[in-house]
Amino acid sequence: MFIGQDITRVDALDKVLGTAAFAHDLKKNTMLFACVVRSSRPHAMIRKIDTSAALALDGVVKVLSHKDIPGENLFGAIKKDQPFLAEGRVRFKGEAILVVVGVTEEIARKASGLVDIEYEDLEYISDPFLSMRSPTLIQDGGNLLSHRKVIKGDAGKGFESSYVIVENTYSTTWIDHAYMETEAGIGYTDERGHIVVASSTQNIHYKMKEIARLLAIPPEQVRVVQATTGGGFGGKLDVTVEGYIALAVYHTKRPVVMRYTREESFLGQTKRHPLYIEYKTGAEKDGSLTAVEVNIIGDTGPYISYGETVCLRAAVHATGPYEVPNVLVNSRMFYTNNPVSGAMRGFGVPQLALAHESQLDEIAQRIGMDPLDIRMKNALKRGSLTATSQVLNHSAGLLETLKGIEPFWRARRKQGPGSGFGLGCMYYGIGNTGISNPSSCYLTFTPEGRVEMHSGVCDIGQGSDTVLLQILCDALGMEEMGIDLVRGDTDTSLDAGSTSASRQTYISGMAVCDAAQKMREYLEGQGYYSGKPLKDICREAAEKGLPVFNGHFDPPTTAPDPETSQGAPYATYAFATHMTEVHVDEVTGVCKAVKVHAAHDVGRAINVSNVKGQIYGGVAMGVGLALMEEFVPGKTESFDNYYLPTSMDMPEVEAIVVEDPEPTGPFGAKGVGEPALIPQAAAIVNAIKDATGVRMRRLPCDIERLKLALEKNKIE
Amino acid sequence: MKTISFVLNGKKTSIEVDDNETLLGALRERLGITSVKEGCGIGECGTCTVLVDDEPHYSCLTLASKANGRDIKTVEYLSSSGVLHPLQEAFIKSGAVQCGYCTPGMLLCAYSLLLKNADPDARDIKEAISGNLCRCTGYIQIEEAIKNAAEICKCDR
Ligand code: FES
Ligand code: FES
Numbered sequence: 001m002f003i004g005q006d007i008t009r010v011d012a013l014d015k016v017l018g019t020a021a022f023a024h025d026l027k028k029n030t031m032l033f034a035c036v037v038r039s040s041r042p043h044a045m046i047r048k049i050d051t052s053a054a055l056a057l058d059g060v061v062k063v064l065s066h067k068d069i070p071g072e073n074l075f076g077a078i079k080k081d082q083p084f085l086a087e088g089r090v091r092f093k094g095e096a097i098l099v100v101v102g103v104t105e106e107i108a109r110k111a112s113g114l115v116d117i118e119y120e121d122l123e124y125i126s127d128p129f130l131s132m133r134s135p136t137l138i139q140d141g142g143n144l145l146s147h148r149k150v151i152k153g154d155a156g157k158g159f160e161s162s163y164v165i166v167e168n169t170y171s172t173t174w175i176d177h178a179y180m181e182t183e184a185g186i187g188y189t190d191e192r193g194h195i196v197v198a199s200s201t202q203n204i205h206y207k208m209k210e211i212a213r214l215l216a217i218p219p220e221q222v223r224v225v226q227a228t229t230g231g232g233f234g235g236k237l238d239v240t241v242e243g244y245i246a247l248a249v250y251h252t253k254r255p256v257v258m259r260y261t262r263e264e265s266f267l268g269q270t271k272r273h274p275l276y277i278e279y280k281t282g283a284e285k286d287g288s289l290t291a292v293e294v295n296i297i298g299d300t301g302p303y304i305s306y307g308e309t310v311c312l313r314a315a316v317h318a319t320g321p322y323e324v325p326n327v328l329v330n331s332r333m334f335y336t337n338n339p340v341s342g343a344m345r346g347f348g349v350p351q352l353a354l355a356h357e358s359q360l361d362e363i364a365q366r367i368g369m370d371p372l373d374i375r376m377k378n379a380l381k382r383g384s385l386t387a388t389s390q391v392l393n394h395s396a397g398l399l400e401t402l403k404g405i406e407p408f409w410r411a412r413r414k415q416g417p418g419s420g421f422g423l424g425c426m427y428y429g430i431g432n433t434g435i436s437n438p439s440s441c442y443l444t445f446t447p448e449g450r451v452e453m454h455s456g457v458c459d460i461g462q463g464s465d466t467v468l469l470q471i472l473c474d475a476l477g478m479e480e481m482g483i484d485l486v487r488g489d490t491d492t493s494l495d496a497g498s499t500s501a502s503r504q505t506y507i508s509g510m511a512v513c514d515a516a517q518k519m520r521e522y523l524e525g526q527g528y529y530s531g532k533p534l535k536d537i538c539r540e541a542a543e544k545g546l547p548v549f550n551g552h553f554d555p556p557t558t559a560p561d562p563e564t565s566q567g568a569p570y571a572t573y574a575f576a577t578h579m580t581e582v583h584v585d586e587v588t589g590v591c592k593a594v595k596v597h598a599a600h601d602v603g604r605a606i607n608v609s610n611v612k613g614q615i616y617g618g619v620a621m622g623v624g625l626a627l628m629e630e631f632v633p634g635k636t637e638s639f640d641n642y643y644l645p646t647s648m649d650m651p652e653v654e655a656i657v658v659e660d661p662e663p664t665g666p667f668g669a670k671g672v673g674e675p676a677l678i679p680q681a682a683a684i685v686n687a688i689k690d691a692t693g694v695r696m697r698r699l700p701c702d703i704e705r706l707k708l709a710l711e712k713n714k715i716e
Numbered sequence: 717m718k719t720i721s722f723v724l725n726g727k728k729t730s731i732e733v734d735d736n737e738t739l740l741g742a743l744r745e746r747l748g749i750t751s752v753k754e755g756c757g758i759g760e761c762g763t764c765t766v767l768v769d770d771e772p773h774y775s776c777l778t779l780a781s782k783a784n785g786r787d788i789k790t791v792e793y794l795s796s797s798g799v800l801h802p803l804q805e806a807f808i809k810s811g812a813v814q815c816g817y818c819t820p821g822m823l824l825c826a827y828s829l830l831l832k833n834a835d836p837d838a839r840d841i842k843e844a845i846s847g848n849l850c851r852c853t854g855y856i857q858i859e860e861a862i863k864n865a866a867e868i869c870k871c872d873r
Contacts, residue, residue, distance in 0.1 A: 008808055015816030016804040018751025018791040022817060025750035180755045180763055180817040180851050230753075230817030231851050262756040461815025461852050609811035609857075616854030617814065639760035639849070647842045647855040 002470040002481070003667045006609040009466045010485065011228070011459065023184035023200035023227035028255035031186065032061055033105040034248045035258065037098040037112045038267060039090035042126075042337040042634070043138075043302075044119035046088055046097065053114040054100060059107035062251055063115070064099040069247065071216030075239045077206065077498075081139070082303035082340070084214060084243045090119075091138055091302030092337055093634055094267035099244045101252055105259075126633075128276070128299045128334035138302050138335040145300050146311040150318065150329035150387055151564040158291025158326030162282030166362045170279060170355040172699045174631035175272035175624075177344055178644055181230020182265040183240035187248070188255035190223070195249055197242050198225040202232040202458050203498035208490045210239050211246040222246070226488030232460035233621075234343030235269050237498055238305055263637045270342030271631055273310050273333075274299045275351040281359040287367060287374040291326035292387075294318040294355070298341070298348070300333040305342030307333045312433050314348030316565055319387040320356035321398050321427035321575055322378035327387045329565075338633045343500055345618075346674045349428055350625060350681060354699060357424045357682035361689065371423050371686070372409045375577070376402050380427060388560065390568040395670060397601030397660030398427065398575035404599035404656040405579045418584045420691025424679030425577045429570030430671045431503040431555050438554035439508040440494035443472070443515045447542045449535030451476065451519070452484045456493035457508045462673055463610040464504045470606050471509045471666045475516030477529070494550070502671030505606060506572065507553055509666030515551025522547060555664070572662045574675040575601040578619070580651065580683040584691045589707025592649070593623050593684055599656035600675060604668035608657060615655040615676045620645050622680020630700050720784040724749075725793040733780040739773075740764045742780035743790065751791045751820045755849070762848030765821035766790050772825045772847070791820035794827060802872070803827060803865040810861035814852035821848050826862045834870055836862070 014020035051063045066073050066085040073087065074080040086097045098115060102108035123136040131143040159165055185199025195215065201207060204224040212219040229236065241258040248256040260268065278295040296314055300307035315331035364374040379398045385391060405423070412421045431437050442454045453472055459465040469483055486492050496508045523529065526537045541547060555571035581595040598615050605611045628643040636642050661668025681699060688706070689695045694713045696706065721730040724747070733742050743749040743766070752775055755763035759777040766775045767789035794801035803826050806812070813819050822845055829836055829844035836844070841862045850858065
């Protein structure tokens with residue numbers, strides 16, 4: 001049995017030895033260094049570009065512009081709308097304009113500073129409210145990127161019959177992924193003449209296709225390899241360095257390396273969407289929710305990236321994990337000239353959790369109910385209807401997570417002034433929203449008699465390689481980990497889709513099970529299970545060519561109705577409850593998260609240590625989201641003014657693993673990567689209210705904001 | 717350019733460096749020690765941590781010339797006897813490694829801590845790694861690993 005065991009991660013040894021080759025560490029003889037020249041303006045026409053001084057610098061090999069792109073100068077995960085290199089107009093500060101290639105990093109960077117660009121400024125659309133009114137169009141189709149609605153029942157009627165109604169607005173800001181390894185990669189042409197790019201990435205097959213379109217060559221002539229990747233969290237889903245590297249290799253015919261500085265990473269890469277959320281909640285006297293109406297307005301920046309995805313996911317998760325008979329959600333994303341907002345751990349759901357969890361606490365307070373009791377009363381459970389009227393037929397362990405927290409909640413005692421406790425719950429649909437998002441893999445043998453798993457799944461540090469191997473061992477009924485892993489290379493694997501949406505354990509895990517089932521049948525026929533050694537089976541088979549077993553899984557979902565979003569957008573959901581104790585210093589405004597109990601229904605924990613690692617890391621990110629992280633466009637460029645939680649900021653965390661097995665998942669597993677973060681900020685904000693009486697509706701509640709709010713509260 | 721000599725992971729080493737070259741650059745580019753990572757380049761993240769006379773330093777802020785005559789340790793030192801150091805074992809066993817980009821720096825801070833304090837409490841451990849950012853783990857399994865390794869090191873004495 002490998003499932004449920006704390007199997008040592010397959011990548012850990014190289015990482016503690018310091019030998020793991022991250023994208024930053026890759027080198028080749030005669031390699032060149034490339035860097036990007038970026039816009040210094042948020043919105044402008046480019047009037048003139050003078051590259052003569054840069055080109056005159058000794059050691060500069062090429063300066064590439066959009067004119068040097070042989071294929072299509074547009075990329076995008078959902079729709080192709082973002083230029084690799086700007087053509088005549090820039091739409092955010094940090095947008096890429098040129099690629100400078102030099103013989104060393106120093107020369108390339110120096111040359112990029114010598115490029116002279118003349119701009120003619122256009123109106124800077126600095127927020128979505130300006131965007132919706134301004135005659136200045138950021139994109140030709142207008143400034144509204146996307147409008148999604150969720151309509152269930154009749155919200156108006158629901159409010160009419162409500163005993164209590166609570167209405168508030170909430171807002172969140174830009175968050176940077178801040179993975180410790182910035183975007184980086186290397187490219188070269190191999191002996192077949194194919195373009196090879198190895199990079200820090202979350203999705204190799206997608207990037208292969210983007211490079212092929214950029215260079216107008218067949219995807220079969222592009223190979224993308226995942227280097228050891230120093231974190232992703234959604235920020236390495238979009239094309240980062242890969243396109244520029246490929247373009248530079250194409251033109252110079254030499255190996256090219258690229259590494260973003262931290263400043264570039266802040267400037268050039270996507271962010272978490274700032275959302276403005278108007279939220280109205282109605283309930284009966286006994287705490288049963290009657291209606292929810294939500295109006296979400298998001299700032300998506302000038303290009304789509306994952307803006308539509310976040311718009312829809314935020315909408316369908318807007319009620320939180322509760323049964324609400326009447327729901328009306330309007331979710332809109334507007335283009336602005338701020339940084340491109342894209343995918344980040346949770347896709348809009350952590351922002352919504354802030355709102356629905358704050359609302360629920362206020363309702364509870366108004367009717368004199370305990371915050372845990374009101375959550376138990378309304379919790380989604382097996383047989384419940386979600387906001388999109390999906391019947392939860394299978395794994396739905398929210399109540400179990402609440403029960404896991406209950407003893408700690410009931411026993412809580414405030415530790416003097418400034419001490420408080422808060423709850424946060426969440427549910428999260430695993431995989432992409434209402435669209436096909438398959439994963440494939442294949443299995444074969446080595447002539448020496450080992451099973452070989454070919455996986456296109458990008459392990460970005462969360463541990464999917466190990467988890468997939470555990471699944472495969474058990475699916476094959478193996479007693480030892482006799483499996484070779486061939487991974488992260490488009491030449492040797494099938495498309496497993498992105499490492500995002502907490503989908504790899506569930507979806508790729510099922511693809512592995514599918515392939516394993518076929519291999520198992522074969523092994524059965526060969527007598528493996530009645531004792532014939534694998535070595536002998538493989539030796540005999542090798543003469544005819546070793547068999548290959550493909551595995552595939554696409555979670556069953558239905559497309560959301562375009563008007564009401566009703567349907568079954570996800571095959572399964574994860575559930576969680578966090579309880580957080582804070583201590584607020586009412587004089588300084590410093591809030592410290594002291595202790596967290598985090599209960600997660602993961603279906604089945606394939607690797608408990610990994611699950612806990614995700615929960616702890618999620619809590620850390622939630623602490624950052626709640627209390628300190630804020631990217632300010634035009635200002636933030638380093639960790640000097642972007643604060644990440646350190647060891648001193650971390651609360652003690654007790655992880656409680658709940659297993660309500662999901663029959664459609666591998667050995668019952670679902671996912672946990674994003675759920676770990678989602679309810680944490682909400683729980684902190686509720687705890688601050690409990691501690692101080694002050695309700696913070698805007699994130700982050702950093703020292704200045706909290707201090708101000710506390711002072712205002714005293715005066716009132 | 718000038719020549720500097722120092723002890724690197726127990727071996728005498730001499731290299732030529734530029735006047736304004738950082739120790740991070742010299743280790744990575746001239747000596748091929750890529751376990752020393754760059755996360756920010758301005759002394760804010762700790763991924764570039766090395767030990768100078770057994771004290772943690774941000775090598776991105778340290779001039780290479782300052783290494784002259786000093787003892788420099790990178791994570792390679794910990795397993796230079798051919799077996800994993802108890803800290804490395806404990807990092808693996810406790811799940812302290814996710815993406816691993818912060819890992820070499822964390823290990824070196826922990827090693828330095830245990831040299832000075834064989835019996836660190838939770839607070840000591842938190843403080844020892846407080847200058848090193850990790851975006852993945854929330855530090856908890858790293859702290860557990862250091863605690864566990866301290867126990868093992870104590871027994872070994
Ligand atoms: S790279 Fe030296 S502290 Fe970040
Ligand atoms: S393990 Fe990823 S930064 Fe620490």
